[in-house]
Amino acid sequence: MQVRGLPHTHIIYKTTDEYAPVVAAIIDAHVQAIMPDPDRTPLLYDIVNNLHLHKGCNEKTPPMACARGPGRRCAKYFPKPESLATTFDERGMPVYKRGPNDVHVVAYCIYLLYYFHAHINVEVT
Numbered sequence: 001m002q003v004r005g006l007p008h009t010h011i012i013y014k015t016t017d018e019y020a021p022v023v024a025a026i027i028d029a030h031v032q033a034i035m036p037d038p039d040r041t042p043l044l045y046d047i048v049n050n051l052h053l054h055k056g057c058n059e060k061t062p063p064m065a066c067a068r069g070p071g072r073r074c075a076k077y078f079p080k081p082e083s084l085a086t087t088f089d090e091r092g093m094p095v096y097k098r099g100p101n102d103v104h105v106v107a108y109c110i111y112l113l114y115y116f117h118a119h120i121n122v123e124v125t
């Protein structure tokens, strides 16, 4: 969950086509969208569980009042679709590997979360 008003950042990282992460294996090495195993990586699990879940879209008041429109759909398109592996949609955008328990996980980079202990959404476009 992103709490409005707390320090956070939005970073756009651009690269050349030569190094563009178009291969799913390369994306998987940098971006995750799954709940970490609490037994194997308890600190990472705590960070994701406390800072990287997007839930409560239909709450009437901030911080999670992100649902909009007649159907009150999430403006950030959560819950995300499940996928057995990282694939690409018809526009070439990545669909990250997610299981049924991961559909509310905001995509992240493991190294950044370990370093900053903060909400840092990382996406490949």
Ligand SMILES: [Zn+2]
Pocket (backbone or CB within 6 Å): 054, 056, 057, 066, 067, 074, 075, 076, 077, 078
């Ligand atoms: Zn939402």
